[in-house]
Amino acid sequence: MSKNINNIDDLLRDSFEDFSSAPSPDIRAKLSAKLRYFNFFKFNPGSFNIFYLTAIILGTTATIVFSIGPQEIKDNPIKPIETEKIINITPEKNCNTIEGINITSDFSKNSITNEISIDNPKSIISETNSSENSTESPENVFLNDTFINQTEKNDTGNSEVIEKNVIFDTIINPEKIIITDTVKTEIHKTVEVKNKKNKK
Amino acid sequence: MALFDKYAPMLRGVCMRYTKNEADADDLLQEGFIKILQNIRNYVETGSFKAWMKRIMVNQAINFLKKKKQHDFYQLNENVDFEEDDQDYNQDKTENRLIEANIGPEEILKLIKNLPEGYQMVLNMYVIDGFSHKEIAEQLNISIGTSKSQLSRARKTLLDKANELILKNTNSYEQEYK
Numbered sequence: 001m002s003k004n005i006n007n008i009d010d011l012l013r014d015s016f017e018d019f020s021s022a023p024s025p026d027i028r029a030k031l032s033a034k035l036r037y038f039n040f041f042k043f044n045p046g047s048f049n050i051f052y053l054t055a056i057i058l059g060t061t062a063t064i065v066f067s068i069g070p071q072e073i074k075d076n077p078i079k080p081i082e083t084e085k086i087i088n089i090t091p092e093k094n095c096n097t098i099e100g101i102n103i104t105s106d107f108s109k110n111s112i113t114n115e116i117s118i119d120n121p122k123s124i125i126s127e128t129n130s131s132e133n134s135t136e137s138p139e140n141v142f143l144n145d146t147f148i149n150q151t152e153k154n155d156t157g158n159s160e161v162i163e164k165n166v167i168f169d170t171i172i173n174p175e176k177i178i179i180t181d182t183v184k185t186e187i188h189k190t191v192e193v194k195n196k197k198n199k200k
Numbered sequence: 201m202a203l204f205d206k207y208a209p210m211l212r213g214v215c216m217r218y219t220k221n222e223a224d225a226d227d228l229l230q231e232g233f234i235k236i237l238q239n240i241r242n243y244v245e246t247g248s249f250k251a252w253m254k255r256i257m258v259n260q261a262i263n264f265l266k267k268k269k270q271h272d273f274y275q276l277n278e279n280v281d282f283e284e285d286d287q288d289y290n291q292d293k294t295e296n297r298l299i300e301a302n303i304g305p306e307e308i309l310k311l312i313k314n315l316p317e318g319y320q321m322v323l324n325m326y327v328i329d330g331f332s333h334k335e336i337a338e339q340l341n342i343s344i345g346t347s348k349s350q351l352s353r354a355r356k357t358l359l360d361k362a363n364e365l366i367l368k369n370t371n372s373y374e375q376e377y378k
Contacts, residue, residue, distance in 0.1 A: 009327045015305040020209035
């Protein structure tokens with residue numbers, strides 16, 4: 001029994017022991033392409049691959065960033081812009097008069113600083129509603145969101161400075177007032193209102 | 201690529217035995233050859249290099265067919281319980297005819313390709329590539345009994361088909377002389 005089965009097996013073995021079949025012509029080219037692909041993604045110090053490509057790209061990018069970046073800064077340095085404006089704010093009703101304010105914007109520092117210098121601190125705030133010009137002490141000068149210190153008369157008729165919506169909770173040194181952009185915007189608005197009134 | 205030029209025909213012969221068509225054989229040849237090149241440093245020079253490459257190609261073929269889910273084993277876990285004596289008698293007669301008919305490898309290959317996938321794989325692995333039933337069972341995730349039954353049925357089916365081919369050839373030969 002075993003002999004018969006083995007004979008069949010031997011027949012098959014003999015038939016296929018040296019059996020070969022010629023591969024189709026394009027197989028070689030396809031295999032070459034596949035091998036190139038596999039070699040490209042496999043690290044091999046002796047051949048160019050994805051790792052070297054990545055290193056080259058990263059190196060080039062870093063070189064560009066470090067060489068061109070500072071050059072642009074050299075070409076276009078941030079120049080300090082100094083603008084000086086004298087703003088005369090016409091007091092509206094129940095508003096204090098602020099005159100002779102010099103605004104200086106300094107861009108040369110890391111942060112933009114607007115400075116307002118006051119020519120004569122003692123004459124900045126005056127009571128328009130009162131018959132006499134009263135001089136407020138610097139300790140009473142506040143900046144609020146509308147940059148107006150409103151005054152109201154109390155029952156006795158004396159004016160007093162009332163603080164409303166105070167942005168800065170510190171007393172401003174009248175010789176050097178630091179304001180924010182919001183305040184600056186409000187000043188511009190006030191100036192525009194004044195200009196319109198002057199035109200009229 | 202000199203390695204490819206030298207051994208590709210032999211390896212493609214292996215691929216042809218395990219696949220149903222030439223396109224699959226070419227795909228398998230490419231995958232197998234890449235595997236050989238990737239593992240060539242692991243080759244220990246104690247055995248035959250050809251046998252080592254064939255083994256890699258056969259393993260690749262098994263994985264290839266597993267991926268394609270082409271192999272389907274009929275009557276899984278079935279034990280060999282049919283009458284072997286009668287079958288052996290018929291096999292013996294058919295085998296003698298087969299040898300007398302002088303059927304070449306290409307025709308036998310056609311017969312093997314016409315076998316069901318499971319039969320084809322087990323027959324190739326056991327008879328031609330020298331795997332044991334235990335190894336086949338492990339590789340194909342089947343039981344040893346299934347491997348044996350698949351092999352027996354593969355032999356029987358192959359001989360039946362060979363008999364048909366011989367009869368067909370004999371009839372056509374007789375008709376020519378009449």
